[in-house]
Amino acid sequence: MNCDDARILLHGHLDGELDLVRDLEVERHIEECPRCASEFATLRAMRTRLKDEAFHFEAPQELKDKIRRALPAAPNRSVGYPSRRSGFVPRAARFAVPLAIGAMLTLFIVPRAFGPSGNDLVAREVVSSHVRSLMGSHLMDVASTDQHTVKPWFNGKLDFSPPVTDFKNDGFPLVGGRLDYINDRPVAALVYQHAKHVINVFMWPSDRDTTSVERIEPEQGYNVEQMTVAGMNCWIVSDLNQTELKTFAQMIRAHG
Amino acid sequence: MPDESTAVDFERTFTPHMDAAYNLARWLVRDDHDAQDVVQEAYLRALRFASGFRGGDPRAWILAIVRNTAFTFLKRNRGSNSPVEFDENVHRGELEDAGLEAEAVRGADGTMIRDALNELTEEFREVIVMRDIEGLSYKEIADAADVPIGTVMSRLARARGKLARSLKERIAKES
Numbered sequence: 001m002n003c004d005d006a007r008i009l010l011h012g013h014l015d016g017e018l019d020l021v022r023d024l025e026v027e028r029h030i031e032e033c034p035r036c037a038s039e040f041a042t043l044r045a046m047r048t049r050l051k052d053e054a055f056h057f058e059a060p061q062e063l064k065d066k067i068r069r070a071l072p073a074a075p076n077r078s079v080g081y082p083s084r085r086s087g088f089v090p091r092a093a094r095f096a097v098p099l100a101i102g103a104m105l106t107l108f109i110v111p112r113a114f115g116p117s118g119n120d121l122v123a124r125e126v127v128s129s130h131v132r133s134l135m136g137s138h139l140m141d142v143a144s145t146d147q148h149t150v151k152p153w154f155n156g157k158l159d160f161s162p163p164v165t166d167f168k169n170d171g172f173p174l175v176g177g178r179l180d181y182i183n184d185r186p187v188a189a190l191v192y193q194h195a196k197h198v199i200n201v202f203m204w205p206s207d208r209d210t211t212s213v214e215r216i217e218p219e220q221g222y223n224v225e226q227m228t229v230a231g232m233n234c235w236i237v238s239d240l241n242q243t244e245l246k247t248f249a250q251m252i253r254a255h256g
Numbered sequence: 257m258p259d260e261s262t263a264v265d266f267e268r269t270f271t272p273h274m275d276a277a278y279n280l281a282r283w284l285v286r287d288d289h290d291a292q293d294v295v296q297e298a299y300l301r302a303l304r305f306a307s308g309f310r311g312g313d314p315r316a317w318i319l320a321i322v323r324n325t326a327f328t329f330l331k332r333n334r335g336s337n338s339p340v341e342f343d344e345n346v347h348r349g350e351l352e353d354a355g356l357e358a359e360a361v362r363g364a365d366g367t368m369i370r371d372a373l374n375e376l377t378e379e380f381r382e383v384i385v386m387r388d389i390e391g392l393s394y395k396e397i398a399d400a401a402d403v404p405i406g407t408v409m410s411r412l413a414r415a416r417g418k419l420a421r422s423l424k425e426r427i428a429k430e431s
Contacts (some may be wrong), residue, residue: 003352007413008346008351008410011409015394017394038357038358038374039353041358042356042357043420044358045359045362046361046388046423049361049362049366050384051389052366054366055366055369055370056275057275058275058279059275059295060288060292061275063278063296064274067296067299068267071303085346171396172396180297195392195393196391197391216267241272243268243269243272244315249331
């Protein structure tokens with residue numbers, strides 16, 4: 001590869017957008033050519049700087065409100081997806097008070113609505129684990145984009161074999177895996193990436209054999225998807241928006 | 257008039273991307289108030305055309321509308337400074353390195369980087385904003401900016417080259 005070609009391909013290399021063969025060619029060229037290596041270092045430094053939050057403008061709240069108000073009125077608008085926690089409580093409250101049996105209802109409803117259910121506890125655990133994985137250096141035990149490397153890596157470390165699929169072609173490349181500990185047991189954590197977002201997928205065998213999907217409320221600002229697929233409990237956590245995370249969950253389900 | 261189910265889908269599909277929409281608009285028109293107008297207008301247009309959304313990436317779809325709205329705005333209000341015909345070709349020598357060291361980039365003042373980016377023409381600025389600040393893939397940029405995917409990388413190469421040169425000049429002036 002000559003420098004002229006490399007000058008453009010350096011960018012695809014930096015952005016992880018080249019096919020494997022080209023990518024390796026560029027890498028080899030960088031090793032041999034100090035000028036392109038220095039250019040690449042500069043490009044990488046520029047990109048790192050631009051990733052800083054300071055360069056990302058967030059929409060003012062008043063604008064968001066204005067846009068939401070401009071949308072035609074629709075049922076469940078503010079509630080989003082119905083859920084036990086956000087949907088049930090206000091409805092219960094509305095009826096309980098006029099009926100003057102509030103005290104009685106409270107006994108039954110409050111523990112269900114406010115006391116953390118099993119899923120809520122797991123949701124908290126997976127989110128904490130996700131946050132920990134991003135803060136420390138322990139995002140991955142095995143860093144590989146190859147599902148055939150990641151899957152065998154779990155052998156002997158877990159008493160089950162998690163399904164591992166790379167969704168690179170759909171924009172969700174697999175970047176690695178690690179062991180984690182959730183719900184009082186060792187679990188498989190698969191790490192995926194989408195744009196600049198990291199996605200953690202936690203898996204362990206389920207005692208339910210049905211395929212089910214449950215909506216989990218966002219936890220500490222992170223979106224969480226939960227489902228049972230191919231006999232596995234599957235929890236997906238990311239700061240990725242709900243729509244895209246849902247799309248990703250559907251991909252996993254389709255491959256389960 | 258869109259019916260209620262359209263409205264629900266629209267809200268769930270597109271309102272999560274309001275930050276991305278505003279970020280792009282803000283970088284393109286370089287003013288908070290104008291950017292808000294552009295985004296609001298873009299969402300109203302999007303709502304009108306929502307039935308034309310056939311799945312795919314909702315963020316790229318809404319950004320395409322934001323971008324068009326912003327360009328229309330610039331042309332109408334400021335007599336757009338972007339060339340009528342944007343030259344897609346990479347010219348000889350254009351991608352020579354700017355002689356900017358990575359170390360200098362790391363030490364550069366944030367304002368300097370912002371100014372250098374703001375100085376680029378909209379076509380170059382938007383591709384850097386979409387890729388480096390918003391984190392879109394080449395495919396998503398191709399969809400949003402309505403260019404072939406092959407064009408995205410060469411445009412990015414040129415844009416980053418110009419940004420590096422501009423940044424280098426600013427750093428040189430400073431010292």
